[in-house]
Amino acid sequence: MNLNEEVEILKGVPLFAKMEPAKLKLLAFTGERMTFNSDQEVCHQGDPGDAMYVILGGIADVLIDTPTGQLRVAQLKKNGFFGETAILCDAPRNATIKASESLLTLRINKDMFYRLVSEFPSMAIEMMRELAHRVEDTNQKLREATANKAA
Numbered sequence: 001m002n003l004n005e006e007v008e009i010l011k012g013v014p015l016f017a018k019m020e021p022a023k024l025k026l027l028a029f030t031g032e033r034m035t036f037n038s039d040q041e042v043c044h045q046g047d048p049g050d051a052m053y054v055i056l057g058g059i060a061d062v063l064i065d066t067p068t069g070q071l072r073v074a075q076l077k078k079n080g081f082f083g084e085t086a087i088l089c090d091a092p093r094n095a096t097i098k099a100s101e102s103l104l105t106l107r108i109n110k111d112m113f114y115r116l117v118s119e120f121p122s123m124a125i126e127m128m129r130e131l132a133h134r135v136e137d138t139n140q141k142l143r144e145a146t147a148n149k150a151a
Helices: 003-011 021-030 086-088 112-118 121-150
Strands: 034-036 040-043 051-057 060-066 069-076 096-099 101-111
Touching: 003 021, 003 034, 003 051, 021 101, 034 096, 051 086, 051 112, 086 112, 086 121, 101 121, 112 121
Parallel strands: none
Antiparallel strands: 034 101, 040 096, 051 101, 060 069, 060 096
8 A cells, every 4th residue: 555545545534534635644654554464453451552543454343351251342444543542541542452354554653643633623623523422332332231231
């Protein structure tokens, strides 16, 4: 995948959609491309959060540890991203991310992430929007689980 193809993919990520092409090219150039094989972990729940990832291709499972083992709570596809919560909260990763098939990502380190957020307020707004959607999705799943348990 060349730089221009990566820029086109980044345009499709809501966080970066309003950034000018030159800045997207810089992001694609400075980010680290990482490939993961099927069933390979990208990051593990509890690890320090030092970067976020954008999925350039493939599918990743979002897994959380439970007393009975790992539970898949979501899947992420091309244009999806993860790892931003650990950076924003300066907290350990809240989930394990594992490639469910060959996965190509762009790793954006913590310093670059903060620089982007400070330079592009629209990115911060999109980040808040995405995080709010994720909280609502989690709340809905909790409501469903609670209702099923009560029944």
